[in-house]
Structures are given as C-alpha cells and as structure tokens.
Amino acid sequence: MSLEIRSSATVWRRFRDSHFLYRLRRNRRAQVCLALFVLIMASVLLTPWIAPSDPYDLAQISLLDSELPPFWIAGSEPAHLLGTDAQGRDLLSSILYGARVSVAIGFGAVLLQSVLGTALGLLAGYRGGIVDALLMRLADIQLSFSTLMMAIIIGAVVKAAFGGAFYGDYSVVILILIIGLSEWPQYARTVRASVLAEKRKDYVDAARVLGFPSCRIMWRHILPNTLSPIFVLSTVQVANAIMAEAALSFLGLGMPETEPSLGSLIKSGFDYLQSGSWWITLLPGLFLVTLVLIINLLGDWLRDTMNPRLHKG
C-alpha cells in the first residue's frame, strides 16, 4: 500500500520536474492549444450529457424550427445557439455528435495503423533482406499514390464490391480499416529508420548474445527506444485521419447521413448553401478546421519538444 503511494508520488514528481512540463510552461500557444484540445475532447466524451438535444431523437425535433440562423443573426432562437439544419435539428448538438464520430474514427484508425505500421516497421528494420525490401517497396508504392487517394480507392473498391447498404451498416469499422490500411507506411518508415539506428547498438548485441529470441529483442529492447517518434507521429496522424474521414464522407464513401460525422454534416448542409443557410455547412466545417488545426499545432510543438535537434525551417 505504502509502496503504491510512494510510487505515484514519484511519478507526479517526475512529471512536475520533466522537460515536457518545463517547455509547456514557457509556450503560450501550446498551452492554449492543449486547453482547447482538452475542452473539445471532454465535450466530445460527454456529448450525451451536455448536448442541448439529441439529434437522433425524432421526438425532440420540430420541422417548424428548420433553418434557424445562429444567435448573432436576427431571427434566431435562444434554444438553438448555433441555429438548426433543414430538418430542425439543433446544429450545436449535431456538431458535437458528429465530432464524436469523427474523433472515434480518427483514434481508431490511428490505433490500427500504428499497430500495423510499427509491427511491420520493426520486422523490416530488424530482419532486413528480402522482407525489408518487399515491405518498403510496398510502402513506397502506397505513399506514391498518396494516402488520401489510397483511402478513396480502397473505399471505392469496398463500396463497389459489397454494395452501399453493407457499407452504410458497418461504416465506422470500414472507415477505420480503410484509413488504417492506407496510412500504415508512415509508421513503418519511421519505425524502420529508428530500428536501423538502434540495432547497431551494444545493448541489442548483448541481448542477442544472451540468447533471447528475436521477438523478445524487438518487443522488449528495441521498441521502447522507438516510442518517442511514434508518439509524435501519432498526433499528426490523428489530424490526418480526421481529415481523411471528412473527405471520404464528403465523397459519399464515409458515414451515412443517419449517423453523421463532421464530414457528412458538411456534405448534407452543402445542398442548403444556395438557399442562404450557410451555417448548416460552414459551422461544422469551422469546427473541423479548428480541431485539426489544434492537433496539428500540438503535434508541431511536441516534435520540437521531444527532439530539440530537429528544427523546422
């Protein structure tokens, strides 16, 4: 018991004295970004409790309230702060629920691609030879197609092969798979590069001399030393995954309009742009840009903090 308390106190002290916190204290922009990020994540997690209404609940929607403008424009209603869409759904609630879907897909896809990419990168870097050549060729090809195009192609193939109904039913899983599969080369390359640097070091030779199996050396010895670039990459990749999901949804290869993400909200609102209700599409868009921008800025800052030698131009 006392051991646990002491260890948690040590963890706290280590965190308090860390380089990370020191850099955070000295960077106003990073503080603002982190605060906003925490705020958005909290509201996304707590959406069912804090959203003004449930956009999926037909009993709470009134068609009489359709296309109300946001609060700063004449004709708005205080009950709907950011206005309503064409079906009378509260836009603030729709955005929160949509962001929930987008963020879930973003994190899910990054989890998949990091596990896949890290495993393949470790394998390629440690084994070398034909495995390495084959995997890296594949990564090259995939990257030359660009990850977004890759995601669109996979999405199109899946939709063409299984039909729209199937796609709609399992769209969250399909999107996570698509984005995860199209972006793994990013991780594989990063991990492979650090594995190539690590495996020449003495501690790996020592482990090999001790007769440990390669899996154990890769997993217990090399992997922990490649974690910091993986972590930095992950922030940017979450932003990329959210953007990719929005693009796919906008093309009709993503979330259906019955369970909209930010991208499908933008897509369904686009039809009402011409009738003057710009907020239905541009406000979710603004939210998307803010979210992605915050994550990107945090990623930039994290990269500079974790690796002071690397300096962006």
Added chain:
Amino acid sequence: MIMFLMRRLCQAVLVMFIISVIGFAIQGGLGDPVQQRLGPAATEAEATTLRHSLGLDDPLWVQYLAFANDALHLDFGHSYFFHEPALGVIARYLPATLELVAASAVLTLLLSVPMGVFCAIRPRNWLSQTLMGLSVIGISVPVFLTAMVLIQIFSIGIQVTLFPADSGWGHWLNQLFSIEGGMPAYGRGNPIHVVGVWYTNFASLQGLLYLLLPALSLALVMLPLFVRLIHAEMLEVLETDYVKYARARGLRPSRIYFLHALKSTLLPVVTLGGVQIGTLVAYTLLTETVFQWPGAGLMFLDAIERADMPLVVAYLVVVGLLFVVINTLVDLLYRMLNPRVTLSGRAA
C-alpha cells in the same frame, strides 16, 4: 540510367499487376452473371451451358488471364450506364479534369513563388508573418471547405446587416462589406470544341469564368505546402557561399533572389510536385464534386454509385498508369536538374 529505368519498369509492372488483380476481383464480385442473363426460370442444363460458354467454370487464374489480356488490348468492356467502351467514356471526361489541374497548377506556381521568396527575404515584414500564419491554418483546411467558402463569397455573395441600416453611414458600411457574388459555381458552362473529345474552357471569357472558382480552390489548397517549402529552401539557399559571393560582387538583389537563389530552390519544388500528384488527384476529385465539374473524378464517383464496374476498373487502371508515368518523369527531371544525383541507387 538503364538500371533505373529497369527498376522503374519492374515497379510499374508490379503496380499495374496489383491494380489489375483488384479490378478483376471487383469485376467478378458483383452478382452472378449467369442468373442475370437467364432469369430465375432457367433450367440447370441451360445455366451450365452458358456458364461454360462464358468461361466461368474455368479456374480463377484462367479467368484472370482472359481479363488481363482484354485489359492489355485496352478493352475494359462496355460501361453498363453509357453503353459504350469504358475507355472511351473516360477519354471524354478526362480533358475537363486536365484543364482544371493545369489551371490550378499555373495559379499555384504564379502565387507560391513570389509569396515564398518574399517571406524568405523579408522575414520580419508583417505581410510575411501573416502569410506564414495563414499557411499553417491553410494546411488544416480541407479542399471542399475552401471551395464552399469561395462559393459563398463569390457566387452567392454576402449581405452584411451588422451595422444599423437606418442611419446613412451604417447603410454605407453595410454596402461596403457586402459582396455581390454572381460567379458561376456549377459545371463547365459551354466549353468550345477543339478536336476530337477535347472541349476547352480556355478559349472564351465565359469558359474562364467557369474555370476560375474550381481552379482557385484547388490552388489555394496546394498553396500552403508550396509556400512553406519554397520559404524553407530559400532561407537555406540564402546562407550558402555562392549567394554571399553574388552579394559581395554587388549584383542587384532582385537578380540574386530570382535568378541565382530561386534556381536551386526549384529542385525540391519539382520533387514535391511529383510526390503530391496523388494528393492532387484526390483533391481534384473533391473539387469536382463540390463544383459538379464534369471531369473524370466526378464520373468515377457516379460510376461507384451506379455500380458500373467496367468504368470503375478502367478508371483505376488509367489513374495507376498516370501515377507510374508521372513519378518516373519527375525522377528523370530531378536528375536533369540536379546532376549530382545518380539514379542507380535509391535516389528517388
């Protein structure tokens, strides 16, 4: 050189093989053609005969070889929707896409080079600071959103009612900040026929108007990447000895910046342009969707909606081929611009 071309050829064959396998898989995955042709009332014997005559009871690899053979002879079958050869349909839609890409490439180049150079040589200027700040934001804005904002501003217009309209100055301020709109933001207008399947938007003022908003949104999305790259490269080049020497010789600054320094800055720009070609195709798809620009991307999305398999497969093959060719060309160009790079190694 020969080694490089051989390696590239192998890679190209591999890519095309993978694409053809995917194409074969989705073409075969769609329902049972025998039942579709005969209807539910057919007997078992009839079905067997037809299956045999269509080659459907052959082993999979024989069926694949037949498919690949047709593909090599540029025969992807007839589009279910258009009832004409799939490649012909794509050829009809491709010029619109190419014109859009060309126009936005010109816009990107014309805007990014002066911006990037300016930001590098006047880093403390408020304009450079603003531009660099905007470029950070610009990377996080998806292309369809840029396109929509452009439509809202220049096509629909903005009616400002923020100031009290009953007073003279309020009315005047409202007028000042309101934007008329009226730019075309839907389709291609009436492009002028040039030759064969090529109808152009470049030949008339009206055509250029239709082209402007789609090309601008595509350019605005590519712009931040290029401005940042040119800026970073330029900063580096300005520190090199040969630029210092040019300064010491008393050459005009404009000559140093735009002739000596810019030349070596363009090298990575070419590479980035090549690497970004896939992203460009994806962005073009999105732009065409927003503006209903009747290009190959929009056709591809419609084909997916209609489950028009031959068209989907043909599009994938054409895009794959385009990537392989352009990537190879970019590498060759890179070598021509930078003789220090040898292509036999993994220079690409």
